Amino acid sequence: MIRPDAVMNAADSVMLRPWDWSRGQHCLGDAAAVVVLLGRPDVMARLRGQYRSALGALRIVQRAGGLAELLAKECAAAGMTFGPAVSGAMATTTGQDEPAVVVCVGQGMWVGKTRDGYAVVGVDGGGWSCRN
Numbered sequence: 001m002i003r004p005d006a007v008m009n010a011a012d013s014v015m016l017r018p019w020d021w022s023r024g025q026h027c028l029g030d031a032a033a034v035v036v037l038l039g040r041p042d043v044m045a046r047l048r049g050q051y052r053s054a055l056g057a058l059r060i061v062q063r064a065g066g067l068a069e070l071l072a073k074e075c076a077a078a079g080m081t082f083g084p085a086v087s088g089a090m091a092t093t094t095g096q097d098e099p100a101v102v103v104c105v106g107q108g109m110w111v112g113k114t115r116d117g118y119a120v121v122g123v124d125g126g127g128w129s130c131r132n
Contacts, residue, residue, distance in 0.1 A: 002038050002088035004106040010037040011103065011111045015118035022052045028071065030113040031090055031101040038088045040130050041078035043071070067099040068092040075128035082128050085110075089127030104129075 014033045017025055024033075024044060032044040051057045064070035071092055072082070085091070089104040093112065102112035102123060110123045 004087050006038060007087050007103060007105045010034040011118055015113045019115060021054045021057055027100040027113045031103050034103045035088060035090060040088060043074045043078050071101055080128040080130055083126050085127045086129055089129035091127035093123045
């Protein structure tokens, strides 16, 4: 079981770095990096090297049918399953402007990368996680 403080410590170490599309430092890349620090599979493994810009990433998202669909595809490929939200689970949420990938801290509280760091948000529903 992943503790909520471990999620927040991982978010502190990853999500405060600058946004950089060419290095995978964006909402999905940083959420995946947090999950890896928690000892879970790398959801970004198949996407690394496939794009170098926001436009390139957008094309991948569009080909998948949207960010939620891309996350589902990559999580399933990494051996994760969708179920109740637990600490360390991944999901998508719609923020004020656009969808984002977030990581569950616990009890409806999720953390996601923003342009200036990260934010803790409330999200209802389940997420993608490993059950071990």
